[in-house]
Amino acid sequence: MSTQSDTSSTPNDGISAQQLTAYCDDYLSAHDFKDYCPNGLQVDGGQPIRRIVTGVTACEALIDAAIADNADAILVHHGYFWKGEPAPLTGMKGTRIRKLLTHGISLITYHLPLDAHPKIGNNAILAELLDLEITGGLYPHELHPVGNIATCAPQTAEALATKIATALGRTPLHIAAELPNDDGLIRRVGLCTGGAQDMIEQAAEMGCDAYISGEISERTTHSARELGIHYFAAGHHATERGGIEALGEHLKAEFNLPVTFIDIDNPA
Ligand SMILES: [Zn+2]
Structure with a gap:
């Protein structure tokens, strides 16, 4: 007060x-x-x-x-x-x-409106941090997609893992998969921050070489291996700092009010 x-x-x-x-x-x-x-x-x-x-x-x-x-x-x-x-x-x-x-x-x-916003949303910010270019929704018919498909410069899974670690300050858990393409490089990435690991099947369906979310379940490992798609569990908290911080910055400018982002550390 x-x-x-x-x-x-x-x-x-x-x-x-x-x-x-x-x-x-x-x-x-x-x-x-x-x-x-x-x-x-x-x-x-x-x-x-x-x-x-x-x-x-x-x-x-x-x-x-x-x-x-x-x-x-x-x-x-x-x-x-x-x-x-x-x-x-x-x-x-x-x-x-x-x-x-x-x-x-x-x-x-x-919650979901902040995941999906095309400019300051969690997915938009994560894509920007990882040099991914969003091309559409994981579920293409959604009005405001809460998960996205993106393209990137061809890279190895190890390079993408390093990029994620650097951008978020947290080493992702990487479940490696054998890609069906000739050179094994990642070009198309699905992403949905937070606890969206079960959308990995949709990412595979949409032809992604890798899928990035926050959390991982035991079953996600088998999905990644059997569907032939790399999975990166980048942290629920770590992938969802960006949106709320960006919303705060936006409001600070819009209303000329002091806004402070406070990060309560959470490794999960
Ligand atoms: Zn969340």
Whole structure:
């Protein structure tokens, strides 16, 4: 919560959580998505927003950091109220939400709309970091594809693994496969950040030589080997820092508000 004494260090009187959310909804086409959680304003802190903290997940450590930063809003990719989870605000969930409300902090979440945005989305940022050129969606008929197909300069799987490690600061888990082409080089890559390992079959179907996502399941190894497609598990957290950080930068410029990206380290 901002106290009256810090308004002198802020550039304006702030905006309401509803205003900020309406802008983001529109910018990210949030209403076009069927998602696993509500997108937009999840917790209304009841204060004008003068300082924003962004982060990947609305965990307690991020909330504590936002309180220390005197933020009025937290913007995340992974918020609360996931489909199928118990509704009561008790235990860990109760503690998190109590902290938000006690400090007048609003929680704003964008999940799939933030994966898919063509400019500041998680996939778009990952593609840019890895010198991949997005050519379309993994599922070509989706209005806003949450996974993409991209082309790249012909390269070995080892070279791509090194590129991923350098770009994300984390060595990916690489499941090698034998490609059906003559030189074994990767030219066409499927990508979908986060926990999208099961879209590997679709990537193979779309003729990709490699598929990059965040997580890996036991079964993914066999899929990669049997489908003849390299798989790179680049980290759920590591592949999803880009979108929310970029959204924060965009809002900073749009509303002239201080926005701080806070990375709560997560090796998974
Ligand atoms: Zn995710």
